[in-house]
Amino acid sequence: MTAVRIREATKSFHLHLQGGVTFTALSQLSLDVERGSCVALHGPSGAGKSTLLKMIYGSYRCDSGSILVEDVGGAIDVACATPREIMALRRRTLGYVSQFLRAIPRIGARDLITEEARVAGVEDEIARRRAETLLERLNVPARLWDVAPATFSGGEQQRVNIARGFVVERPVLLLDEPTASLDAANRAAVEDLVMERRRAGAAMLAIMHDVETRDRVADRIVEMRAPNGGGGLHV
Template structure:
């Protein structure tokens, strides 16, 4: 076991509230079509996130905010550092995302970790209601209950009832994003990663989403998010992590 692994094990055992740990996470993209040039997208970011926290990532364009979220979710394989997520079924009470088997990543996404991106991946011929209910049914929640909870969330997010039985391909950007948010929040994951969830929304719907995020945090979710809207950021953040573009000064961890 490496020193980093030992430290993570100690942290997850000794700190029951700890849900997510990232240490010195780095990401470099290799441009194979341009002679193998390496582009550093993320340099040496570390953070711990506990239950009931919402850590908001801020920084200039190119600082790697979305890249960090994708590394935390396992969409990107980090080029260096380590990422661990609480996994109460594991012997050491956590799972290292870096190097984890695909089936373990999928299990954590189903049961522990939710992700809301800026855009809904439209599924042809699947209704908005079924798209939102799907994460619950993947957990073997009764279909009627899953649909009822999906209806409640869609109504709260002001998605018109007439759209619920339709596939979202023809919805407006804001409507698609609200379906996306409903799908990401319905399962009440213990860890939530939010990448600009309010980017396409008007003021009224941004306020609804901020309330939903706050409620998730108060239930004990550990949240990491990017919000360019300052009002939303101030409403949901308990801490701010400032990222600098690679090559600049090290990240700063500030109280919100």
């Protein structure tokens, strides 16, 4: 069953501050992602990989085409959904793990992860237990659990971020370099998480530069190239 169906999605940015340059980031992209599948996006920087993930998540608007994400009551077209529909879709269906953690002042790692689950409707105690299990699996030392992650190392922040992305078992997951600053042991822990979610039927789109990780978790690689062959810039 198709969880994400993208048809001729196109995105350009009109940069008013740079003399009105228009920059095409993605042109006429079509792609299906099935349940239980992990599609790895591959290509040079500027090929539109992160742009595509952000368009599916709704952080970037889509100029034309459609981005259908299968939701409980049927598919939602993110390309034309209202903010409210996208908010609901994110709560129950669509997860996004970015490369960087957006830390919140004063909130400890465990609470940050627990809160993500509570907002999605998971009961307090269960949310907390899930957060702790994930922190353990991702080898975040217990002495850090109640510390606000703003002062953590890059790798520690990234693991908190991953825990946050996996604490709710959403059927569609977008991963932007989830293992970029992790050592081998932690990479393996993330690979296990991804594989578990796949086996449970989640559909994933991932950007992964690490070839070994990609080969372990992805069942399909999609090559992306910048529109118009080059940097995609046209004035």
